[in-house]
Amino acid sequence: xxxxxxxxxxxxxxxxxxxxxxxxxxxxxxxxxxxxxxxxxxxxxxxxxxxxxxxxxxxxxxxxxxxxxxxxxxxxxxxxxxxxxxxxxxxxxxxxxxxxxxxxxxxxxxxxxxxxxxxxxxxxxxxxxxxxxxxxxxxxxxxxxxxxxxxxxxxxxxxxxxxxxxxxxxxxxxxxxxxxxxxxxxxxxxxxxxxxxxxxxxxxxxxxxxxxxxxxxxxxxxxxxxxxxxxxxxxxxxxxxxxxxxxxxxxxxxxxxxxxxxxxxxxxxxxxxxxxxxxxxxxxxxxxxxxxxxxxxxxxxxxxxxxxxxxxxxxxxxxxxxxxxxxxxxxxxxxxxxxxxxxxxxxxxxxxxxxxxxxxxxxxxx
Numbered sequence: 006x007x008x009x010x011x012x013x014x015x016x017x018x019x020x021x022x023x024x025x026x027x028x029x030x031x032x033x034x035x036x037x038x039x040x041x042x043x044x045x046x047x048x049x050x051x052x053x054x055x056x057x058x059x060x061x062x063x064x065x066x067x068x069x070x071x072x073x074x075x076x077x078x079x080x081x082x083x084x085x086x087x088x089x090x091x092x093x094x095x096x097x098x099x100x101x102x103x104x105x106x107x108x109x110x111x112x113x114x115x116x117x118x119x120x121x122x123x124x125x126x127x128x129x130x131x132x133x134x135x136x137x138x139x140x141x142x143x144x145x146x147x148x149x150x151x152x153x154x155x156x157x158x159x160x161x162x163x164x165x166x167x168x169x170x171x172x173x174x175x176x177x178x179x180x181x182x183x184x185x186x187x188x189x190x191x192x193x194x195x196x197x198x199x200x201x202x203x204x205x206x207x208x209x210x211x212x213x214x215x216x217x218x219x220x221x222x223x224x225x226x227x228x229x230x231x232x233x234x235x236x237x238x239x240x241x242x243x244x245x246x247x248x249x250x251x252x253x254x255x256x257x258x259x260x261x262x263x264x265x266x267x268x269x270x271x272x273x274x275x276x277x278x279x280x281x282x283x284x285x286x287x288x289x290x291x292x293x294x295x296x297x298x299x300x301x302x303x304x305x306x307x308x309x310x311x312x313x314x315x316x317x318x319x320x321x322x323x324x325x326x327x328x329x330x331x332x333x334x335x336x337x338x339x340x341x342x343x344x345x346x347x348x349x350x351x352x353x354x355x356x357x358x359x360x361x362x363x364x365x366x367x368x369x370x371x
Contacts, residue, residue: 007356009332014267015281017343017350018334021359023261024054024243024352031225031242032061040229043067043087045220045240048341050366051350052080054243059083065109067220067238071100072369074110080365084108087137089174089220089238091119091147097371098126105132111216113174115139115148117161120168127167135171136162137216140203142196143179151199152206159207172216172235173207175200180224181292186252193224197231204233223249246340250293257301262350263334264298264343266316268327277327279308279316281335284346286311289339299336308335 008018035042044058045067055066055077065085068074074086085108092101092112101123104110114120114136127134138155141148149155155173162170177196183189197219204217219228220238222245229237241249244262249255264285270278286297288311293299297308297316303324310317316335320327337343344350345367352360 008351008353008358009265009356012265012351012358014265014332015279015285016265017347018263018265019244019350019352019362020261020263021352021354023259025057027243027245027259027261028054028057028061031239032058032063034226035229035237036062038229040234041236043218043236043238044243045069045089045238046073046077046366048240048344049243050076050344050364050369051362052077052082052365053360053362055080055082058243064236067240070370071097071104072371073366074104074108075100076366076369078104078108085111087111087113087174087218087238089113089139089176091115091139092123093119098122101134102126102130102132105134109135111135111137111171113137113139113147114162114168115158117158120158120162120165124165124167132167134168136168137172137174137218138162138170140173140175140200142175142177142199143192144176145179146176148175151203155203156206156210159210159212163212170212170214172214172218173200173204174216174218174220174238176238177219177221177224177228180221180227181248183252186254189223189252190227193221193227194231196224197228197234200228201231201233223252241340244340244344247291247293247299247336247338248289250299257299257304257336260336262340262344263301263336266333266335268329268331268333271327271329274325275320277318277320277324279318279333279335280314281316282314283311284313285343286316286335286337287339287342287346289337289342291338293338298338301334301336303333
């Protein structure tokens with residue numbers, strides 16, 4: 006029997022050949038552009054995929070939270086990690102200082118209050134921390150407006166002897182709001198131009214800017230079309246998900262991770278209930294397709310409702326032969342929180358389970 010019959014559900018299934026192709030495609034593209042890859046670990050949270058990324062040429066890793074970085078660094082896969090997040094508070098700064106004994110750390114800053122606390126702690130510890138300034142190119146989350154605001158912070162950082170400015174970064178996540186692929190390209194390339202122009206402004210004022218870093222899987226091939234980007238930080242590309250379908254550049258065949266689920270009830274001809282609810286699929290919506298995920302076997306089916314342990318599927322006529330006990334594969338709307346809900350993922354090739362990978366950074370939100 007193959008994996009669909011032998012695995013207990015609901016569980017995460019990773020199709021190894023798709024995963025390998027996704028990792029290779031991004032690495033090949035980056036090499037063709039002369040850009041470094043520093044992939045975000047928030048999507049897969051595993052040592053095995055981190056190792057695949059390193060072997061494909063990644064120069065280091067990106068993490069959001071220190072907990073992710075601690076889990077990853079302790080495996081020995083990467084020893085160069087960017088925390089693309091503001092590190093705030095005595096507890097976190099102490100953990101960061103400890104990580105600096107094990108790996109080269111870079112931290113994002115977007116204000117003097119955050120930067121000064123880091124500098125003071127590093128001075129006391131006899132260390133120097135590399136930092137990048139986060140630039141807001143349109144997401145309107147953290148970060149400074151491109152141009153003069155960034156220069157003003159850079160000038161302030163030059164007076165802080167515990168830190169060293171290495172570059173600038175952005176997350177152009179606002180491309181997800183684009184109506185189509187052409188608009189995505191337009192938004193992403195504007196973000197890239199603003200980031201590069203800001204780097205040039207800093208250099209004109211005497212700063213040695215080595216890192217000009219962009220980070221978004223949907224925009225990965227668009228922002229980096231702008232000359233002057235030195236680094237890219239894609240995350241979801243290793244698996245892909247339903248959110249990406251609407252731009253027409255990938256489809257289900259490029260989605261490496263699926264949720265294997267079992268039909269547990271057939272209470273009506275046009276309704277099936279599966280054993281994957283919000284505790285498995287997460288609750289993120291998708292602009293690609295209505296519902297809570299993409300049913301691989303029946304693309305016209307819609308997961309219309311989730312409770313904690315139940316998923317309710319509205320069935321088209323061609324799917325009404327489903328029976329209790331049948332197995333389905335669901336591509337999640339947003340793969341990152343979906344992975345964070347599980348302890349392990351099962352790797353399959355040619356219909357057989359090849360490995361069981363622990364999700365070592367699961368729940369590492371501190």
